Amino acid sequence: MNDEEKKVEGMDETVQSPKRRRRRKKVQPDISEQIVDLDQDSELEDIELEDVSDVGPDTEWEEHSDEEIPKAQHKRKRKKKKKMEPEDSENDEEGGDSWLDADGGDLFDDDTEHHTGRGMKILMITLASVFGVIAAVYLGFSVFFMNHFYFFTTVNDINFSMKSEKYVTDYIKKQVSDYSLTIEEKGDIKETISGADIDLKYVENDDVKNAIKSQNAFLWPKALFVKSSTKITVDVNYDKDKLQSQLNNLKAVTAADQTEPASAYPKYANGTYTIEPEVLGTKVDTTRLTEEANLYVSGFKNDLNMEEDNCYLMPAFTADAEEVKTACDTMNKYIKASITYDMSPNTEVVNADLISTWLSVDGNMQVTFNTDAVKQYIADLAAKYDTVGATRTITTPGGKTAEVSGGTYGWSIDEETEAAALIASIQNGEVITKTPEYAQTAATHDAADWGTTYLEVDLSSQHMWYVVNGGVALETDVVTGDGNDSNKITPSGVYQILELQTPSILKGEIQPSTGKPEYETEVQYWMRVTWSGIGFHDATWQSSFGGSRYISGAGSHGCINMPYDMAGSLYSQLAIGTPVIIHY
Numbered sequence: 001m002n003d004e005e006k007k008v009e010g011m012d013e014t015v016q017s018p019k020r021r022r023r024r025k026k027v028q029p030d031i032s033e034q035i036v037d038l039d040q041d042s043e044l045e046d047i048e049l050e051d052v053s054d055v056g057p058d059t060e061w062e063e064h065s066d067e068e069i070p071k072a073q074h075k076r077k078r079k080k081k082k083k084m085e086p087e088d089s090e091n092d093e094e095g096g097d098s099w100l101d102a103d104g105g106d107l108f109d110d111d112t113e114h115h116t117g118r119g120m121k122i123l124m125i126t127l128a129s130v131f132g133v134i135a136a137v138y139l140g141f142s143v144f145f146m147n148h149f150y151f152f153t154t155v156n157d158i159n160f161s162m163k164s165e166k167y168v169t170d171y172i173k174k175q176v177s178d179y180s181l182t183i184e185e186k187g188d189i190k191e192t193i194s195g196a197d198i199d200l201k202y203v204e205n206d207d208v209k210n211a212i213k214s215q216n217a218f219l220w221p222k223a224l225f226v227k228s229s230t231k232i233t234v235d236v237n238y239d240k241d242k243l244q245s246q247l248n249n250l251k252a253v254t255a256a257d258q259t260e261p262a263s264a265y266p267k268y269a270n271g272t273y274t275i276e277p278e279v280l281g282t283k284v285d286t287t288r289l290t291e292e293a294n295l296y297v298s299g300f301k302n303d304l305n306m307e308e309d310n311c312y313l314m315p316a317f318t319a320d321a322e323e324v325k326t327a328c329d330t331m332n333k334y335i336k337a338s339i340t341y342d343m344s345p346n347t348e349v350v351n352a353d354l355i356s357t358w359l360s361v362d363g364n365m366q367v368t369f370n371t372d373a374v375k376q377y378i379a380d381l382a383a384k385y386d387t388v389g390a391t392r393t394i395t396t397p398g399g400k401t402a403e404v405s406g407g408t409y410g411w412s413i414d415e416e417t418e419a420a421a422l423i424a425s426i427q428n429g430e431v432i433t434k435t436p437e438y439a440q441t442a443a444t445h446d447a448a449d450w451g452t453t454y455l456e457v458d459l460s461s462q463h464m465w466y467v468v469n470g471g472v473a474l475e476t477d478v479v480t481g482d483g484n485d486s487n488k489i490t491p492s493g494v495y496q497i498l499e500l501q502t503p504s505i506l507k508g509e510i511q512p513s514t515g516k517p518e519y520e521t522e523v524q525y526w527m528r529v530t531w532s533g534i535g536f537h538d539a540t541w542q543s544s545f546g547g548s549r550y551i552s553g554a555g556s557h558g559c560i561n562m563p564y565d566m567a568g569s570l571y572s573q574l575a576i577g578t579p580v581i582i583h584y
Contacts, residue, residue: 142217150215150223155208155230156300168208172234172300176202179236181296184305185252186282186312193246198238198297207232234300247286247293252306258283263317263365266328268356273331275324278315285313316363323365330367331359337426340433343385344445347433350377355426369426375419378436382413387442387449392494394448394581396458397465397472404583407493408530410449412439443579450494450579455536457560457582459490462546464560466570473573476566477546479539482555490534490558495580499528499535502571506537508557519557524564525571529580536560538567 149160149168160168179195211230247253261281266273289311296304306312317324335352354377358370387410395401417437425432443451452470457463459480466474481490504526508518527536539561542554549555562570 138221141220145212145215145217145220147212149212150220150228152223153215153228153230155211155232156234157229165208165212169204172208173202175300176200176234176236179300180302181293182303183250183293184303184307185250186307189251191250193243193293195238197246198240198242200236200238200297203235203237205233205235236298236300238297240294243293243297244290247289250284250289252282253284253286253289255282261313261315263315264319264321264324265317265361265365266324266331268331268335268352268359271335271352273328273335273356275319275328277319278317280307280312280315283313285311317365321365327361327365327367331356331361333429334359334367334426336429336431338431339422339425341381342433342435343381346445348381350422350426358426369423371419371423374423375415378413378415378419378422381418381436382415385411385445386413387411387494388440389493392448394456394583396456397467397475400458402458402583404492404494404581406491407495407582409442409494409496409579410440411442411445413437414439450581454579454581455497455574457490457580458584459492459550459582460584462548462550464562466573468573474566474570476563479542479545479554479556479561480550481558482553483551484555488555488557490556490560490582491530492582492584495529495534495582497527497529497574497576497578497580498531499526500571500574500576501526501528504537506533506559523567525567527567527571527574529560534558534560536562536567536570538562538564540564 181193259281262279264278267276292309335355339350341348358373391405414437442449453468456465464478482488503524506521523537529535
């Protein structure tokens with residue numbers, strides 16, 4: 001046996017010792033693992049063999065307990081990792097993973113899996129605990145809100161957050177027992193009617209219970225973000241007659257100096273209309289007060305303000321009413337009108353100051369004219385300027401001055417037509433100068449309104465003149481109506497020529513006894529003065545004219561008898577409408 005064989009044999013003996021055998025059993029898996037690795041990677045063959053050759057009989061083996069062996073294994077693995085670092089660096093540069101061993105396995109797979117599993121288990125337990133607590137809280141509040149109001153809940157404007165039905169009901173009962181109705185009147189007067197005064201009693205109902213049921217207990221989280229408000233009816237019984245008696249004794253109702261309300265209206269001042277504010281007054285609307293008081297008690301409300309709740313009689317229109325504004329605008333439009341009447345040489349002006357006295361508004365705030373006042377104005381205008389039948393003064397060509405009144409000639413305003421025309425002009429806001437609507441006109445507005453061309457008859461002197469433009473164009477003696485018979489007297493007054501006719505047959509009144517006219521006479525020249533049969537005409541049956549013949553039996557039936565030639569001359573010059581003045 002050579003030295004080499006002895007060495008091997010000595011190594012075998014050494015290996016076979018119990019102590020070392022125990023050590024080798026622990027190391028053997030690593031060596032086997034190295035051998036397997038050598039089969040897979042030839043580059044590691046020499047390295048592993050050298051490691052094994054170093055183990056000799058004199059090698060001291062450390063004895064490790066079972067718990068220490070894994071640590072030794074881990075050290076060898078770390079040592080192996082260090083030997084491989086150069087290759088790992090190259091692998092890193094090529095995109096490799098330095099945490100992988102030669103077989104591509106994770107060097108820490110066992111520890112990672114162990115810690116990851118344990119962490120997930122802890123996380124799941126924690127989450128389950130949190131969700132369990134949340135669920136318990138949610139369900140607990142859901143059960144609670146089956147019999148309580150939500151957070152931030154008001155009932156009839158009172159905060160009952162998280163309160164039970166019994167709490168709310170007891171609260172209401174207490175309020176009913178202490179209830180009083182305070183009535184605030186004008187003048188800062190307050191009077192109180194207590195529940196005891198009207199036998200007020202609480203009547204239970206299901207409103208509170210139904211209000212809680214309606215809120216859905218399982219949706220309570222929304223109450224954290226949205227405030228809840230509900231209304232319930234507080235049912236009470238009370239003696240309405242006693243309430244009415246209390247109301248009848250209020251100071252506002254019994255006051256003797258109550259004032260009626262007045263509507264706003266357009267008021268005229270300084271040439272314009274402005275809105276005069278309404279007057280509220282202090283007159284109590286007892287019907288309204290009774291209605292409101294009953295509503296307050298039934299609704300379990302405490303403070304009734306008579307003014308705010310319209311328990312005083314209210315005006316039909318306030319200053320802000322569109323009807324008042326419209327009426328004011330309309331009336332301002334009307335007073336812009338200005339109507340000037342030309343009554344030469346005078347003028348009469350209808351202006352804002354006068355128009356305002358004719359305007360008013362009715363109960364519906366509609367603008368109206370006082371038509372009677374307008375008619376009276378026109379009547380006054382007519383009385384001032386109408387001359388029909390008025391007394392005038394005339395001076396004859398012979399110098400005699402006489403007064404004459406009556407007749408049908410002169411100015412006469414058509415009062416009805418002119419009143420309507422004036423109203424229309426005002427409503428249209430017209431600014432005009434005009435003459436009134438006349439029933440008839442005269443030559444001039446002078447005192448002698450017949451002008452300078454006219455016929456004049458002096459009954460006293462039985463003489464007549466035809467004056468043209470102030471000068472006598474024709475004059476003659478005449479015979480007028482029988483002065484001894486009042487039915488045949490020629491009437492005095494101012495008239496005008498109504499008709500010219502040649503020839504003409506004059507007829508008297510029909511006689512009852514004969515059925516025929518009293519007379520029937522043909523004349524050549526007929527110039528009518530009245531429609532009753534008075535006029536100028538030729539009278540060939542008269543032997544003479546003038547003097548006293550009219551009262552000595554030769555008087556006419558009322559006409560003015562003229563010599564034939566004078567009648568012809570006058571007829572040829574005369575025009576219809578020429579004034580005729582007959583006087584004594």
